Amino acid sequence: MGSEADEKLTCPRCGGPLGEATVERGYCFAPCLSCDYVMAAPFTAMMPRGVESDWRLSIRWRGESPTLKEAALLRQVLPQLAKDSIQEVRDAYRNTTEWTGRNLSKDTMLQLRAAAEARGFQVESEPEGKNVPRLELPAWPGTFYGVHFSPSFDEKGLIAATFSEAGDTVTIASERNATTSETVAIPSERGLRFLDELAALDPLGIPDALELGADGITLECLIRQEGGVRRFNAWSPDAQHSPRQHGFVLALYRLAADLAREPALVEFLEQLHGYLGTGGLPxxxxxxxxxxxxxxxxxxxxxxxxxxxxxxxxxxxxxxxxxxxxxxxxxxxxxxxxxxxxxxxxxxxxxxxxxxxxxxxxxxxxxxxxxxxxxxxxxxx
Missing domain, CATH: 3.30.750.24 (STAS domain)
Known part of the structure; x- marks a missing residue:
């Protein structure tokens, strides 16, 4: 983990340092050394291909927002909410109809499902990964920039831009529309602007930007230039703390948003807008x-x-x-x-x-x- 990420690992309540993290029931907990706050986030281990799929679990309440009683019960089910007040939980999920956990192990999914059903919630679970698009390098030669998105509450997907003698294209694919991915030619002027934005970031030198957190977005980025191949990962990077990681993803997102026309994939990109700190109106x-x-x-x-x-x-x-x-x-x-x-x-x-x-x-x-x-x-x- 690079120094940029380490600097961000502070208590969101008092700004104090976090202690050693532990993993319990599929969540990673890090206690603050200065106050009684405990930071929690879903724990996801990197799984090689061929290993059993991760799971997605949705816990639904009856109305458009949870009642006070439902918020209280939700605190009992989800460890990361245990330190929040009932009203804070209710406010956090106001105008939403469900909580969705992603990339859960089967054991964690079963534990959470049993706890939620015992408290009267409607629960649905399904394996992830069946239709999730993956970043794949195209045949050499060709410069490639890609990002795979794993948001907490929306579908996964990717954006990939390829520049080669055969043509310059951007591909957009999402979990629900993996079989109808869209590949669009990049106009030369738009492509040059994109490449200029990335050149200023020194893409092959971008480090990981990982931290503890919940309800954000996990990003897996893949780059191939003449100088080599680079992978880096980031969690909800922002322009202030992780400007290079944020800038890389935002450049790809804006390129795709400018060119996408397939309605389902336009909707997928719109869902990502709030996760990426794009700035400006939606x-x-x-x-x-x-x-x-x-x-x-x-x-x-x-x-x-x-x-x-x-x-x-x-x-x-x-x-x-x-x-x-x-x-x-x-x-x-x-x-x-x-x-x-x-x-x-x-x-x-x-x-x-x-x-x-x-x-x-x-x-x-x-x-x-x-x-x-x-x-x-x-x-x-």
Whole structure:
């Protein structure tokens, strides 16, 4: 483990040093030496191919958020929540319907399943790895940059960029869509910009950036250049503490997001947005006729200034299709911004899911302007 990772191993409560870690019931525990806090994270050993698959376990509650009773029971099931208050657990999983653990050993999965079912939760488990795409180096010669994503609560997948005499391409694949991966040609100008971004990072010298943590994303990166081959691993790197690891993954992510067109894989990339510290609003602009503005993921009150500036940048008279079909929700403080935007002179049609419809209705957008599918939204324009 490199020095960058070691510097980050401090107590999130008091900033003190962490003691020696132990593994129990499939979790890694590291006590703070300065206070009574114990940091916990799922423990995943590197498994060679051919070894029994890891397991995925989902613990579901009845509503869109856990009740206080369900939060209390969840603390009894999941060791990493034992130090949190019931309200903290409830707040952590507000607006979610389940907890999902990934890369669990079979023994850990069975233990957690039994504990959850004994407390009345609905539980589902299945082996991982059947459809998980893997990073593979292409035939030589060819420069290769790839990252495999293992997020805590969403599907696994990969992005791989290859530069060779046969052509420059980026491939996107995900766990649910491994058989329909998308490979797209990289335009020369976009490819040069990507390569310039990576050259500044000295890719073959990027170290691992591993630390203890939960509910983040594990990244396995693979590089091949003329100077050699390099693998490094990282857990939820950010621009401040792990700038090279973060920069490498973010460059690949932005390249894929610019070029992906397969709807299922666009959705996969959108799911990764919140894990990667991409910066900026979760929004994309499609230069179609009419122009389509797609919001995905969620928005919170700190996004208010950026959201107001984005709305102000859109031509007020132009008909717009606002695509919120993959939107997860927003802070209620943002409702007035959406209400003011809807009052613009140009026609605005909203393509919404249930969550988006609920928020826009609360913001005062008329129900006649909310459409459950693309066809009716387009017809309204």
């Amino acid at each position: 929004v994309k602009v499609f230069e179609e006729t009419p122009r389509r503005i797609r919001f995905f993921g969620g928005l919170s009150s700190p996004d208010a200034e950026a959201l107001e500036a984005f709305f102000a940048s859109l031509p007020p008279e132009e008909p717009l299709l606002m695509d919120l079909s993959g939107f997860e929700g927003m802070g209620t403080l943002l409702h007035p911004l959406f209400a003011r935007f809807h009052a613009r002179p140009g026609r605005t049609a909203w393509w919404v899911n249930r969550s988006a419809a609920r928020h826009l209705t609360a913001a005062g957008v008329p129900g006649t302007c909310l459409h459950p599918d693309l066809e009716s939204a387009l017809a309204a324009l």
